[in-house]
Amino acid sequence: MNELFVTTESGDLLLSDTTKRSRRIRNRLASIWMAGSVLVAVVPLALVIGYVLIKGVGQLTPDWFTKDLPAVTRRAGGGMGPAIVGTLLITAVAAGMAVPLGVLGAIYLHEYGGRGRLGRLIRFMADVMTGVPSIVMGLFVYTVWTIAHGLSAFGGALALACLMLPIIIRTTEEMLRLVPDELRQASYALGNRKWRTILTVVLPAAFGGITSGVMLAIARAAGETAPLVFTIGAARNLNLSIFNGPTTALSVQIFGNAQTPFEAAQARAWGAALTLVAIVFILTILARIVAARVARRHNA
Amino acid sequence: MTEGTLRESASEVVRAPSFIADAPTSVPDNAAVVFDVSGLDVYYGNFRAVRDVNLQIHTHEITAFIGPSGCGKSTVLRCFDRMNDLIEGARIDGKIQFHGVDLYDPRIDPVEVRKRIGMVFQKPNPFPKSIYDNIAFGPRISGTKENLDDVVERALRQAALWDEVKDRLKKSAMGLSGGQQQRLCIARTIAVQPEVILMDEPCSALDPIATARIEDLMQELKSEYTILIVTHNMQQAARVSDRTAFFTTEVNPESDSRTGLLVEYAPTHKIFSAPEDERTENYVTGRFG
Secondary structure (H helix, E strand, O other), X not given: OHHHEOOOOOOOOEOOHHHHHHHHHHHHHHHHHHHHHHHHHHHHHHHHHXXXXXXXXXXXXXXXXXXXXXXXXXXXXXXXXXXXXXXXHHHHHHHXXXXXXXXXXXXXXXXXXXXXXXXXXXXXXXXXXXXXXXXXXHHHHHHHHHHHHOOOHHHHHHHHHHHHXXXXXXXXXXXXXXXXXXXXXXXXXXXXXXXXXXXXXXXXXXXXXXXXXXXXXXXXXXOOOHHXXXXXXXXXXXXXXXXXXXXXXXXXXXXXHHOOOOHHHHHHHHHHHHHHHHHHHHHHHHHHHHHHHHHHHHHO | OOHHHHHHHHHHHHHHHHHHHHOOOOOOOHHHEEEEEEEEEEEEOOEEEEEEEEEEEEOOOEEEEEOXXXXXXXXXXXXXXXXXXXXXXXXXXXXEEEOOEEOOOOOOOHHXXXXXXXXXXXXXXXXXXXXXXXXXXXXXXXXXXXXHHHHHHHHHHHOOOHHHXXXXXXXXXXXXXXXXXXXXXXXXXXXXXXXXXXXXXXXXXXXXXXXXXXXHHHHHHOOOOEEEEEOOOHHHHHHHOOEEEEEEEEEOOOOOOEEEEEEEEEEHHHHHHOOOOHHHHHHHOOOOO
C-alpha cells in the first residue's frame, strides 16, 4: 500500500480519498478516449481494405495478370497486364530518379549546408512542393515534357518523381536529425572523415527510417492518377518502352473504368484497386525485410 | 603540414630523450613533454570561453583537469584533438604544440591529429553495431593490414573487457551495461593505437563499481599512453592523476558572461595538500564550487 502514501509540503502522509477517486476517474476517461480514437481510426481502414478485397477478388484470374485490356470496356474478359506492368515500370523509374536525388539532397541539408541561405531556401521549397496538388505536377510535366516528346511512361515517371522528391527530402532529413550527434563525434574522434562518417555511421543508423520515408513516397506515387492522365495516355496493349508511346497504369484504369455505367468495367475497376493495394502492401513488406537485413548487417 | 611531416617532426622529438639522457645535467622532464600549451584562449564566436592557459602535458602520465562547471576544462581538452573545430565559430588564440608541432598550423589535417590523439566521451557512445564492429571501426578506416580479429582481441584485452564479451562479439554493443559500454569506447579508441587518450568526464554516467574499474584501467594504460582526464570528481583526480590542473571561472565585468582560466597546475599531491593559490585551496577543501 506504499503508493498511497505521499508526503506533501505540509507533511501530510495520505492524500484524501476524493483526490484519489477523481484521479482514477480522469485516468479511466483518458484511457477510454485514446482507445476509442484508435478504434475510430482503424475502422475506415479495415472497411476500405475489406470492401476492395470483397469486390475485387473475383477478378484475379491468371488472365487478369497476363492479358491485354479488352477492346470494348463494357464487355467482360481481357486482363489488366499492361496496367500492372505500367504502374510497376513508371513507379520504378520515378523512384530511380527521386530516391537518390532526395536522399542526397537531405544529406546536404542536414549534414552540410542546411543552415545557410541556400539550405533554408531548399527546405522551404521542398515544403511548398509537398503541398502542390498532384494534378499541377501533371500539368507541369505535360507542358515541359509531353508536348515536346509525346505520351510515354517517362513523362508519368517525371511527374511522380516530382511528387516523391519533397517527401523523401523531408522524411530523410528528419531521420538524419534523429541520429544522435554523439555517434558523429565518436566517429570523428577516431579520425574518420566527414563523408565516411556519413556513409559508415549516420546512414546505417538512419537506414530503417529512410526506407520507411521512401516507401511512403513510393506508395503515394503508385496510387496517383491525375499526373498520369496527362502524361502517359491510355494504351490497351503492353508497352515495355519507357520513352516511346502511350502506356497505362492501374490508377488510370480505376479512374476510367469506374466512371462507366457498365458492370464489367466497374468490376475491372475494383480488381485494379485490389491489385494496386496488394502491390503497395507487398512493396512495403519487402522494404521492411530489406531494411531489417541491412540494419542487422550494419548495426548488429 | 602533411601527415608525413607531422610524423617526422614528432619522431625527432621522441628520439630526443636518448641524447638528453647522455648529458650529465639534463633539463628534467622536458623531453617527455607531449603537449606544450602557451597563451591559449578559446573563443566561441566573440565570446572568450577560456583565457591564458599555459601548461605542459608529460608523457605516460595521467593529467587531470578539475574545476567548477563552466570553467572551460572540457573546452580546453577538446582543443587537444581539435574536436572544437566541429563547433561553428570556435577558434583559438595561442599555441598548442604536440611534440613541438603546432597543432593549429593551417597545414595540419585535424583528421590525422585525431588518429593519434583519441577521445573518450562523457556519455558512453558505442555505435549501434556489433561489439566487434565497434572495435574494428577505426582500424578498418585507416586500412590496417593487421588481422582484424587480433586487433579486436588486443584492444578488448587492454580495456579489460575481453573476458566479458568474447562469447558475444557479434552481438550489439547497445546490450552492454553502461560501464561495459564505456570500456568498449576505451577499447575502440585504443584499437586506433593513438599516443594520447583524452577522457571527458568518462565516469560521470557510471556507478561507483564501474568507475573503479575504469580508474584501474587508466592506471594500466598509463604505461603505454598519455592520458588527460577532465573530472568533476576531486577524489577521482586525487586517486588517479599524476598532475592536476585547476581551472575556475571569473565574471566578465562588462557582461554577465563567465570566462574560464587556469589557476594552478602542479603535481597532484601538491594541489591537494599544499596548493599555492587560495582559490585552489578553497576548491579542494570544499569551501567553494
